[in-house]
Amino acid sequence: xxxxxxxxxxxxxxxxxxxxxxxxxxxxxxxxxxxxxxxxxxxxxxxxxxxxxxxxxxxxxxxxxxxxxxxxxxxxxxxxxxxxxxxxxxxxxxxxxxxxxxxxxxxxxxxxxxxxxxxxxxxxxxxxxxxxxxxxxxxxxxxxxxxxxxxxxxxxxxxxxxxxxxxxxxxxxxxxxxxxxxxxxxxxxxxxxxxx
Amino acid sequence: xxxxxxxxxxxxxxxxxxxxxxxxxxxxxxxxxxxxxxxxxxxxxxxxxxxxxxxxxxxxxxxxxxxxxxxxxxxxxxxxxxxxxxxxxxxxxxxxxxxxxxxxxxxxxxxxxxxxxxxxxxxxxxxxxxxxxxxxxxxxxxxxxxxxxxxxxxxxxxxxxxxxxxxxxxxxxxxxxxxxxxxxxxxxxxxxxxxx
DNA sequence: TTGGATATATTAACAGTGTTAATTATATTA
DNA sequence: TAATATAATTAACACTGTTAATATATCCAA
Numbered sequence: 274x275x276x277x278x279x280x281x282x283x284x285x286x287x288x289x290x291x292x293x294x295x296x297x298x299x300x301x302x303x304x305x306x307x308x309x310x311x312x313x314x315x316x317x318x319x320x321x322x323x324x325x326x327x328x329x330x331x332x333x334x335x336x337x338x339x340x341x342x343x344x345x346x347x348x349x350x351x352x353x354x355x356x357x358x359x360x361x362x363x364x365x366x367x368x369x370x371x372x373x374x375x376x377x378x379x380x381x382x383x384x385x386x387x388x389x390x391x392x393x394x395x396x397x398x399x400x401x402x403x404x405x406x407x408x409x410x411x412x413x414x415x416x417x418x419x420x421x422x423x424x425x426x427x428x429x430x431x432x433x434x435x436x437x438x439x440x441x442x443x444x445x446x447x448x449x450x451x452x453x454x455x456x457x458x459x460x461x462x463x464x465x466x467x468x469x
Numbered sequence: 470x471x472x473x474x475x476x477x478x479x480x481x482x483x484x485x486x487x488x489x490x491x492x493x494x495x496x497x498x499x500x501x502x503x504x505x506x507x508x509x510x511x512x513x514x515x516x517x518x519x520x521x522x523x524x525x526x527x528x529x530x531x532x533x534x535x536x537x538x539x540x541x542x543x544x545x546x547x548x549x550x551x552x553x554x555x556x557x558x559x560x561x562x563x564x565x566x567x568x569x570x571x572x573x574x575x576x577x578x579x580x581x582x583x584x585x586x587x588x589x590x591x592x593x594x595x596x597x598x599x600x601x602x603x604x605x606x607x608x609x610x611x612x613x614x615x616x617x618x619x620x621x622x623x624x625x626x627x628x629x630x631x632x633x634x635x636x637x638x639x640x641x642x643x644x645x646x647x648x649x650x651x652x653x654x655x656x657x658x659x660x661x662x663x664x665x
Numbered sequence: 666t667t668g669g670a671t672a673t674a675t676t677a678a679c680a681g682t683g684t685t686a687a688t689t690a691t692a693t694t695a
Numbered sequence: 696t697a698a699t700a701t702a703a704t705t706a707a708c709a710c711t712g713t714t715a716a717t718a719t720a721t722c723c724a725a
Contacts, residue, residue, distance in 0.1 A: 306711080437638065441578060445579070523683065
C-alpha cells in the first residue's frame with residue numbers, strides 16, 4: 274500500500290515541521306514532546322507512532338537544516354570569488370547562519386545524543402559541514418598549487434575547531450559580549466589561519 | 470553571630486561537595502536537586518535555604534574545579550620547561566583534565582546559564598582559563614622577544630577557540646572516534662598554531 | 666450497507682525534573 | 696519551662712519523556 278506510506282510520510286512531516294519551527298524560534302529549551310505535538314495538531318503520544326523517541330525526531334531535522342544552511346551560504350556569497358577569499362566568505366556566512374539561529378547551533382553541536390552510534394553518519398556530516406561547504410574551493414586551491422592536499426586538510430581541521438569554539442563561546446557564553454567584537458575576532462582568526 | 474555563619478558555610482559545603490562528586494562521577498545528567506540533597510544528607514527543599522536555585526549551586530563548583538584543573542596541570546608539566554614548549558605541555562594537560570572529567574567540561578562550556586549576567590565573572594574566568602594557565606609563559610615569550618604582545622593575544626584567542634572546538638567534538642560528539650586520533654589531532658593543531 | 670478486524674489516536678499513568686508553600690521539628694532566648 | 700525564631704521536611708504544582716490501556720477511525724469482506 275503506497276497510499277499508507279504517503280500518508281505516513283505526510284504526518285511525519287507535520288511533526289518535523291513543528292519541531293523545526295520550535296528550534297528556529299524559541300530554541301531547543303522549548304522543544305518538548307507535548308509542544309511539538311500541539312503544534313503539529315496531534316496528541317503527544319501520537320508522536321511515538323512515527324518516531325522512536327523525541328531525540329530521534331529532533332535529529333531528523335538536522336539534514337533539513339544542513340540543506341538550509343548551504344542555501345544560506347550560497348545566497349550570502351558571490352559566485353565570482355575563488356580560493357582563499359571565497360573560503361573566508363563561506364565560513365563567514367556559515368557563522369552568520371548559526372548566530373541567526375542559535376537553536377540550530379545547539380542542535381548541531383550541543384545537544385546530547387544518547388545512542389551516538391546510531392546517529393554516527395548524521396554527526397559526521399555535522400562535523401564535516403564547514404569542510405563540505407568549501408569543497409570546491411579547497412579543490413581549487415590545490416589545483417592552483419596555492420597549497421598541498423596535506424596543508425588543506427590541516428587547515429580544514431583548524432577552521433572546523435576554531436569556528437566551533439568561537440560559536441560555542443559567543444552563542445552559549447556571550448563571550449565576547451558585543452556582536453561586533455565577535456565578528457572582528459572571527460575575521461582576525463580566519464585571516465590568521467588562511468593568510469600565510 | 471559568627472557561629473551561625475560557620476554552620477551555614479559548613480552545610481553549603483556539604484551540598485557543594487555532593488554536587489562535585491556527582492559531576493566528576495556520573496556527569497551533569499545525574500546532577501539533580503534530589504540527587505544532590507540525598508548525597509548531602511538533607512531533604513531536597515533544604516537546598517533552597519542555602520542556594521537560590523540548582524544552577525546557582527552547580528556554578529559554585531566551577532571555581533573549585535578551576536583550582537583543581539590548575540593543580541592537575543602543574544602536576545602534569547615539568548617546571549624546567551619554558552616558552553612555546555611549556556605552553557604546549559600546559560594545554561595538553563588542560564585538555565587531558567577535561568577528557569578525564571567530561572562532566573566538568575559540560576559544566577564549564579555546555580551547561581546553559583539562565584541569568585548569564587549574574588554569572589558573568591565566572592564565565593569570564595572559564596573563557597580565559599587556558600590563557601591564565603599559560604600566563605607566565607606568554608610573558609616569557611614576550612620578554613625573550615619570541616613574539617610581540619599583539620601576536621601573543623592573537624595566539625591566545627586561537628588556542629582558546631581551537632581547544633574548545635576540539636574538546637567539544639571529541640567529548641560531545643565522539644569525533645574523532647579514537648582517543649589516540651584525538652591526541653594526534655590536538656598535537657598537530659597545537660604545533661601548527663605555535664610553530665612558525 | 667453492515668460487521669468485524671485492523672490500524673491509528675488519545676487519555677491515563679508512571680517516574681522523573683525544578684521549585685514553592687505549608688507544616689513539622691529543632692534550637693535559641695526570655 | 697514557655698515562647699519565639701530558625702531550620703528541615705513533606706506536600707503540592709507544573710513541567711519533562713515514555714508506555715500501556717482505551718477510544719476512535721479506517722478498511723475490507725460478506
